[in-house]
Amino acid sequence: MKKVDILPRMEAEDRPEQDIDIARVGELLFTAAAEGLVVVDAMGSIRMNNPRLNDLFGYNEGELKGRSVDELLPNALRDQHAAHRTAYTKHPVRRSMGINMVLFGQRKNGEVFPVEVSLNHFNIDGTRYVMGLVSDITLRKKAEEELHQTNQELEERVEQRTVELKAAEQSVREALEKERELHQLKSRFVAMASHEFRTPLSTIMSSVDLIGRYTEGQDKVEKHVVRIRNKVRELTAMLNEFLSLERIEQGHVRVSPVEVDIVHRCIELIEELRGLAKPGQSIDYDHHGDVRTVTTDSQMIGQIITNLVTNAVKYSPEDSAIALRTSITNGELHIVIRDHGIGISKEDQQHLFERFFRGSNVVTIQGTGLGLNIVKRYVELMQGSISFTSEPGHTVFSVTLPQHVAAYSNEPKLG
Numbered sequence: 001m002k003k004v005d006i007l008p009r010m011e012a013e014d015r016p017e018q019d020i021d022i023a024r025v026g027e028l029l030f031t032a033a034a035e036g037l038v039v040v041d042a043m044g045s046i047r048m049n050n051p052r053l054n055d056l057f058g059y060n061e062g063e064l065k066g067r068s069v070d071e072l073l074p075n076a077l078r079d080q081h082a083a084h085r086t087a088y089t090k091h092p093v094r095r096s097m098g099i100n101m102v103l104f105g106q107r108k109n110g111e112v113f114p115v116e117v118s119l120n121h122f123n124i125d126g127t128r129y130v131m132g133l134v135s136d137i138t139l140r141k142k143a144e145e146e147l148h149q150t151n152q153e154l155e156e157r158v159e160q161r162t163v164e165l166k167a168a169e170q171s172v173r174e175a176l177e178k179e180r181e182l183h184q185l186k187s188r189f190v191a192m193a194s195h196e197f198r199t200p201l202s203t204i205m206s207s208v209d210l211i212g213r214y215t216e217g218q219d220k221v222e223k224h225v226v227r228i229r230n231k232v233r234e235l236t237a238m239l240n241e242f243l244s245l246e247r248i249e250q251g252h253v254r255v256s257p258v259e260v261d262i263v264h265r266c267i268e269l270i271e272e273l274r275g276l277a278k279p280g281q282s283i284d285y286d287h288h289g290d291v292r293t294v295t296t297d298s299q300m301i302g303q304i305i306t307n308l309v310t311n312a313v314k315y316s317p318e319d320s321a322i323a324l325r326t327s328i329t330n331g332e333l334h335i336v337i338r339d340h341g342i343g344i345s346k347e348d349q350q351h352l353f354e355r356f357f358r359g360s361n362v363v364t365i366q367g368t369g370l371g372l373n374i375v376k377r378y379v380e381l382m383q384g385s386i387s388f389t390s391e392p393g394h395t396v397f398s399v400t401l402p403q404h405v406a407a408y409s410n411e412p413k414l415g
Helices: 022-032 051-057 075-090 138-214 219-249 262-276 298-314 371-381
Strands: 036-040 046-049 095-097 103-106 112-124 127-136 258-261 282-288 293-296 321-329 332-339 385-391 394-402
Touching: 036 051, 051 103, 051 127, 075 127, 112 138, 138 219, 219 262, 219 371, 258 262, 258 298, 262 282, 262 298, 262 321, 293 298, 293 394, 298 321, 298 332, 298 371, 298 394, 371 385, 371 394
Parallel strands: 282 321
Antiparallel strands: 036 046, 036 127, 095 112, 103 112, 112 127, 258 293, 321 332, 332 394, 385 394
């Protein structure tokens, strides 16, 4: 059977507006509110309350009606609350309670729990009533307490960590101070030892020169004289390396450029180094181009060439040639030292300029492992660069420096 509407259908705009039953809505809102609602008279007696308030405080429906609202507070606060209630009744205002303070309610079973209360007042037929909105904030208080505890623990950890960091900082300062003292002691010892060793070495060398003159022509004696001379030179070179490194690390090195004829300077150095050559070794020198004047630190350039040529002599076999080549092009001085020695292994090449490093294939050859480190530092002080290529039987070192080096000091800056 087909369904038939008893009332005719009307469009929405044709339907008459219906009046809202305010009283009914108010009753529904009061009953269905998610928070506890209570209405008391001027004497503090509960006149009505919603179901949620019963749930909050553990009472049955209708059980609170007629009771004093003070019974909803902890026993210790009831007398005090009566005075507050009387004062509010005399001067009622709309207000929230519980802001920046802790309020508590007491359930029927005696359990105390934190609440937040908002108050309002109204008059009916000349009688004043007060309505309270009560919220259970147990979970919020618990969260706040946990947050407070967490913050307190965090503050304690921060404080403890701060103490630990201060202690660690003090330990580091003390360690740095001890290291500085040890470094200064080491520096003084190296300087003192090097200078003190120079005096007897000079005496030994002078005595050997005299012995060489008086025993000239005596092959056996002359052989030992040459050996002593070479060993004294080696020991002197070692001391000079320690002193040079110490001066660099202490910031006592100055680049003092002067005008230098690079050809004359290289010839002077080669003449000094020929005495170190092994039997059959030759040190050849050649300068390419007509320009031969540079502005550089004569002592540093001497140390660079001396160290590189000395290494070439030391690590090359007898009857081999060491070549020194210089040239000046495009405002740069180029120095190349080529030898036919034992070469540098691939594994050792990346560590070659480190302090005290010695290649795995030179353990039987005397040396400190400082020469190339000092060379690299001098080159960098003069704003230059150094590179090398090496393989067994062949090594080439290339140094590039500005033709005109600027004055410079590596002394530590104050302030």
